[in-house]
Amino acid sequence: MGKKKVLLMGKSGAGKTSMRSIIFANYIARDTRRLCATIDVEHSHVRFLGNLVLNLWDCGGQESFMENYFTSQRDNIFKNVEVLIYVFDVESREHDKDLHYYQSCLEAILQHSPKALIFCLIHKMDLVPEDQRDTKFTQLQDKLAHLSRPLEVSCFRTSIWDESLYKAWSEMVYHLVPNMSQFESNLEKFAEIVDADEILLFEKATFLVIAHSLRRDHPDPHRFEKISNIIKQFKMSCSKVQSHLRSLEVRNTSFAAFIELFTANTYVMLVTSDTSMSSAAAVVNIKNARVHFQKLEKAPESAMSQIRQN
Template sequence: MKKKVLLMGKSGSGKTSMRSIIFANYIARDTRRLGATIDVEHSNVRFLGNLVLNLWDCGGQEVFMENYIAAQRDHIFRNVEVLIYVFDVESREYEKDMHYYQSCLDAILRNSKDAKVFCLVHKMDLVQEDQRAAVFAERETDLKRRSLPLHITAFATSIWDETLYKAWSSIVYSLIPNVRLLEEHLKAFSAVCEADEVVLFERTTFLVISHATQTPHPDIHRFEKVSNIIKQFKLSCSKSQAQFSCMEVKSTTFAAYIDVLTPNTYVLVITSDPSIQSAVTQININAARPHFQKIEQGQFARQY
């Protein structure tokens, strides 16, 4: 099940840096070594079971953008599942960038009218913190107006914090075919574990796939923060010639257990009941593995 994803935007907007952090295990400071993308770089990323993201990272130099829109329109924009367009929030050529963006939307309407469109307003770390919400709200409103009749989803992102994981988790979530069924079974698993929350992460990228929440939590960015922290910890393990397998974190108020659930996923189980021992959580995860492997492989009916 191969799904074509276009990653587009003007040269220097940060497309290749974000792709390298999410899919190639780069850390933010190392992306400075990356050069400009020439024409189109193709990569196939196996995600969940049979789901493969066919990622097209399209160089953003003007000569390439003109070529995509004119000479290669049918080739580039045919059979697209998702278009991700990246805007540099501090670009001084916003109107020119908008011209290319709207040309891409026109090509999508003609060749892949059912494609989902995501706009990433990137490099938000360059905006003063107290102004970020207002700047993004203004840009989002303008993008939605200029994207009609298409409905788009916009995110404010930066390679220096968890916002990048928030955006890409939402993008990947939109591509997973059986995600509703997965959510139903996660809720049941959470109830069995008597957990406050259960979160499912993709194993390589540590993007959030799904979650089941029994107890509300005030931090809406908690999943992406965990993604960022664990990804950095995994990289540290790799540098020490060690392999990350599982982790348990306990305090006086909660216990968090992270372990492999299927060949393609990790699960995070959070409990606040002090009477629940970590060994019991581990037993529940071990018992659930075959069940969730069947769901991942599409072999499980809508029954529990």
């Protein structure tokens, strides 16, 4: 699978580095206030499933840098891009300039990486009065869809102060994993075998939900990002006392949930309404499935064939 080049762009102060630090560097929202502005381009590499590595380019948004991206650095910045993530500050006072830079990005992408996926994050939505958020987001989404033609764009509303950031980044990463359908089909088979209500697969470092199987309807459509946020905060609390999250079990009268370290790059969460399921049974089931998913992560095609035979 190799490296996937991801451009993170937007005007200075839009919140690009803050969100990157929360997702990939275990920052909490209030600590992002001490971050400095990005100078030129900051590179980071994040390993996901198997051989997939996100080559993330966080591009400083100061005017002088933005102009250079479209002139002297155009080939270097926009060549071989898999994903462009453009961040808009919803409360920006330079909205027209934001749109101008966004269109310049699209022109460069069309020239150098026409197959790149385009995502726009309408950021800092917490600053908009709650009763106006839907209207404001819809207006910006429609405008960006029009400006992006002939390219297609997916828009998300985000804030560092709630779970929306995890939802957006989970969706974006989902589109980068080429064998995702194989992971999902195997999760469905696993859920069927153990009679689970739902099984979630989390990326180990970021705790983004990258795949899931649902066998019984759930009333909360935002549960994935809430779980990501909660477990990541718990994981960070463990690290403060020099401990590592290996497993976690939560029970009440309605369900039992088991979180276990799964493969080299993932955690798994098994949720069942059968509260009589013992901890030992859940651990054994996860252990048996781990062998197959480890093979799938390393060599998707051969593992898939073996799982079918079993």
